[in-house]
Amino acid sequence: MSNDKLIIAGKSYNSRLLVGTGKYKDFTETRAALDASGAEIVTVAIRRTNLGQNANEPNLLDAVPMSKFTYLPNTAGCYTADDAVRTLRLARELLDGHSLVKLEVLGDPQSLYPNVIETIAAAKTLVAEGFQVMVYTSDDPIVAKQLEDIGCVAVMPLASLIGSGMGILNPWNLQLIMDRVQVPVIVDAGVGTASDAAIAMELGCAGVLMNTAIAGAQNPVLMASAMKKATEAGREAFLAGRMPKKLYSASPSSPTAGIIGSVRS
Amino acid sequence: MITVSINGEPRQFPLAINIAALIEEMGLTGKRIALERNGEIAPRSSFATQQLADGDRLEIVVAVGGG
Numbered sequence: 001m002s003n004d005k006l007i008i009a010g011k012s013y014n015s016r017l018l019v020g021t022g023k024y025k026d027f028t029e030t031r032a033a034l035d036a037s038g039a040e041i042v043t044v045a046i047r048r049t050n051l052g053q054n055a056n057e058p059n060l061l062d063a064v065p066m067s068k069f070t071y072l073p074n075t076a077g078c079y080t081a082d083d084a085v086r087t088l089r090l091a092r093e094l095l096d097g098h099s100l101v102k103l104e105v106l107g108d109p110q111s112l113y114p115n116v117i118e119t120i121a122a123a124k125t126l127v128a129e130g131f132q133v134m135v136y137t138s139d140d141p142i143v144a145k146q147l148e149d150i151g152c153v154a155v156m157p158l159a160s161l162i163g164s165g166m167g168i169l170n171p172w173n174l175q176l177i178m179d180r181v182q183v184p185v186i187v188d189a190g191v192g193t194a195s196d197a198a199i200a201m202e203l204g205c206a207g208v209l210m211n212t213a214i215a216g217a218q219n220p221v222l223m224a225s226a227m228k229k230a231t232e233a234g235r236e237a238f239l240a241g242r243m244p245k246k247l248y249s250a251s252p253s254s255p256t257a258g259i260i261g262s263v264r265s
Numbered sequence: 266m267i268t269v270s271i272n273g274e275p276r277q278f279p280l281a282i283n284i285a286a287l288i289e290e291m292g293l294t295g296k297r298i299a300l301e302r303n304g305e306i307a308p309r310s311s312f313a314t315q316q317l318a319d320g321d322r323l324e325i326v327v328a329v330g331g332g
Contacts, residue, residue: 020331044328045328045332046327046328047327047329047331049272051271059327059331060327060329071328076331076332086324089301090306093299093308093309094298094299096328131274180288206283214332
């Protein structure tokens with residue numbers, strides 16, 4: 001499997017599991033979970049610095065060094081294209097010109113469902129400014145195709161609502177997206193447990209992105225390890241090509257010849 | 266005195282302060298930050314040459330954990 005790489009914007013990655021860095025107890029747990037997950041790409045948020053903060057306050061960049069992980073700054077919490085674009089311009093300045101970003105423009109604070117109109121507007125601006133945009137979107141195949149046409153380097157439909165852990169509610173729409181889109185399709189949001197990640201990968205998704213499923217588990221580090229295995233297992237099952245589903249087997253797994261005879265005449 | 270909004274909070278500074286001096290005053294020198302001035306990115310290389318003006322709105326950000 002070592003030659004099966006995830007390729008995003010021309011760069012190849014060994015891990016198809018992308019993880020967030022939020023909601024952990026502390027940075028030690030964050031790092032332990034990231035290491036257990038095997039993830040190479042990790043999402044980070046961009047926030048106002050705490051004015052008057054303690055100079056010795058622990059820093060995400062120390063716990064999760066950019067030399068070991070590919071940062072994917074996001075626009076979580078943005079509800080307009082303008083705010084999302086400004087946030088990512090700040091991220092690019094903050095991360096020394098780093099252009100790989102996760103665009104998400106939300107519709108409302110209850111559902112955190114994507115506002116695709118604002119998302120499309122932001123994607124156009126960001127692509128024109130040279131960003132490599134991985135875009136969080138709904139599972140609408142037409143919108144997904146438009147985002148690819150705009151120039152996004154990965155399309156990331158939700159499986160269910162952010163942080164819900166409800167799993168993959170509409171595998172058919174994910175399939176419709178994969179039928180139309182050439183760039184990597186990565187399930188982003190909604191994964192609750194390892195089988196959800198495996199199902200996403202078995203469907204043929206290029207990867208899965210999650211945060212709460214790991215950070216919200218009773219044992220986040222153990223769940224990170226489970227997610228790594230599930231992502232790999234699902235990918236291998238997809239590549240292996242599953243057997244067709246049949247109502248009746250009529251095809252025993254053991255030989256039909258050579259069965260011992262009856263002792264009754 | 267000039268009044269500058271920093272991350273939504275009004276702060277007062279003597280005239281003629283530049284961004285580098287402001288960063289130092291706030292104890293952020295050497296920290297990995299990014300700064301936006303009135304909606305435009307202020308590159309780190311320009312901190313020493315950009316003079317703040319009354320009414321400027323600054324956003325100073327860092328990377329934090331997020332999904």
